[in-house]
Amino acid sequence: MNSILSSIKDPSLIEKRRNQIIRSAISLFEKKGFHRTTTREIAKEAGFSIGTLYEYIRTKEDILFLVCDSIYLQVRERLEAQIDPDNSSLAHFINVIRSYFYLMDDMQEEVIIMYQEVKSLKKESKDYVLQKEKDMVSMLERVIAKCFPHSLNSNERQLLANNIFIQGQMWGFRRWMLQKQFTLETYMDSQIQFLIQSIQAKSSSDKC
Amino acid sequence: MNSILSSIKDPSLIEKRRNQIIRSAISLFEKKGFHRTTTREIAKEAGFSIGTLYEYIRTKEDILFLVCDSIYLQVRERLEAQIDPDNSSLAHFINVIRSYFYLMDDMQEEVIIMYQEVKSLKKESKDYVLQKEKDMVSMLERVIAKCFPHSLNSNERQLLANNIFIQGQMWGFRRWMLQKQFTLETYMDSQIQFLIQSIQAKSSSDKC
Amino acid sequence: MNSILSSIKDPSLIEKRRNQIIRSAISLFEKKGFHRTTTREIAKEAGFSIGTLYEYIRTKEDILFLVCDSIYLQVRERLEAQIDPDNSSLAHFINVIRSYFYLMDDMQEEVIIMYQEVKSLKKESKDYVLQKEKDMVSMLERVIAKCFPHSLNSNERQLLANNIFIQGQMWGFRRWMLQKQFTLETYMDSQIQFLIQSIQAKSSSDKC
């Protein structure tokens, strides 16, 4: 599934231990960041020794990669579950966006890590992770295309998908600012309202 | 102006040396991040010895603070120069936003540093820096209020100001995605168009 | 035969497994040296698990001892097979020396290990191994004594035996130097010629 090497043979044990590692690492990275978190702390938090940790990864950077990979996998799966590719109704569009905002609310810790630590991955891993991000923007873009087939050109769809994607992430990343002024509901509602207005305005302005 | 201690008496020398430090640090942080950059490297890049560096700061974190502080000061000054508080025309609104996007294009390195490294500041410094960010969003908000006095309520203005602010930063931060699809001009034009449409749609929908 | 403890009861299995261990270890030690070779690598090369390896030895040093012991045993057996204790002819002397040089050519890997790693044995094991080396020099000395009963005194015989012994080992150990200038045949022939000349010169000078 992913390419991190381990000296352990049992695949189900690898998965179990790596999930422990990922959980511990996310919690520590969120508090202290990747660089200030030591491998020993991660091992301790995960409940095993430093030697055991290194049976399941090769370098500290592997842990960061596991974390990033796992975050995107989770976001993708949960978002995909909300998307019906054949449904072109406005209600479905709104529903997908709301689901995405709920998801981002849920994963605030993880989003912060992505923003701050991805740059510490080596180029190859970084490219892999950023491709995942592109894939997710594309998912949103396809929903837009389905629900507003005539109003927007390709560039406009991409831009809007990107804006939505960022607005979701920023709810958690800039919580020190946004979550004083807004509840999740008011934030979502306003953003969705602006969004639909600009799409529909676009649509009617084209007609004139 | 800022509270970093120095053992040097001459204030103009302090300012000169600190500017050298800031310039060197920004360039290094952008390449390698705060944690992977050593104080020795910063001193060398600035053209003096590690001993001299520590005459002008107390800890490595001080350097990060100097950098963040300087970035916001610069953004603020350049944006402020574009704002005419008495001009309520749509053209002026558009002009301010365009200026802000140009500025963000210019300061991509610095924006990346802000996003990734601010969390490494200690609480007190972080609060200080984030307050600066709030101030800047407020500047945009005031322009919106001036140019669209009736269309939007306070929360909506704040949200839009925040969206604009983020969209500007993301031009640089997500360049690996956006700068393949857009030029700065097409990005700006599209964002501004969506923005104005949603404001004006809001305005007319309220009237009905 | 040797005193390394094992938790396995079946002696023939012990011998079989230990021979696997020795073969793997020699090949790895030659490439990477004793310290850079891990017990895991030895077990893997031998075709069984690290747990099994430790059923047949107690410490990593045991492996080195097994290797050294096995090398000397092999050298001794092959050299002994060439020696006829009752033959006092010059031809037999030359034949023994040539056989010894062929043997050293064959065992270059092993000789290198002996030279470089014996010091890593603990005192007791080292003494045991060095005694084996003394025994082998003595074998050569006895052949000299048989073939040149009057020309040399005891010290001289020992010195020549030692010189021959070393010259054989150096053929492999200093191959980076010798094997560019000489073939095994030219090396042997020259060394034997010098050797016999100095013995015979000794003999005739004594007579004068």
Added chain:
Amino acid sequence: MNSILSSIKDPSLIEKRRNQIIRSAISLFEKKGFHRTTTREIAKEAGFSIGTLYEYIRTKEDILFLVCDSIYLQVRERLEAQIDPDNSSLAHFINVIRSYFYLMDDMQEEVIIMYQEVKSLKKESKDYVLQKEKDMVSMLERVIAKCFPHSLNSNERQLLANNIFIQGQMWGFRRWMLQKQFTLETYMDSQIQFLIQSIQAKSSSDKC
């Protein structure tokens, strides 16, 4: 002079500290070998902190290289001082060899290190060091050529030079064997006697 990098600027300090490092390392390597000696032990023995040690070298292997380089330099200088390139007398030949044996007696520790640890150098450094060894054999060869211009061909000279070189080293390396039977004087005298006999026998056998 040598290419090991240091972050210290003062060259005379580098030389002083590196000599301390070399002295400490030789003493420790002789007792425990390169791999069992830790960098902390070397620093402690040299009288400074681990941090200071690493200001003067980059890796542990650098220390081994410094040691090997220094040993050869010393051997070379001391041997060169004994050689008069214009003197072709037998007495001079004998004198050079005796000087070389005294030297090897003096440097037993160092010779043992060379035999056992050179293989731990990376290829490039190893080639550099082995070239030095070749150079030293060549020095002996030139003395042979000067003193016995007609008796030996080039290959024979090389072989004898190599034999002498090894016999000197083995006095220390195999002291557990040789130094029980011989004093340095008796060892030297016997070896020189055999050597001269074989050269002179060669010379006269050629004439017949």
Added chain:
DNA sequence: AATGAATGAGAGTTCATTCAT
């Protein structure tokens, strides 16, 4: 005011060895 040699706590990583299965 400027220098840079010295420091040592602490980081990531390895690997011989054990022991429950």
Added chain:
DNA sequence: CATGAATGAACTCTCATTCAT
């Protein structure tokens, strides 16, 4: 008898910081 997951002491190396000059 065989396995291999688990352990943690011990290793090499880094780097922010100090202070005598």
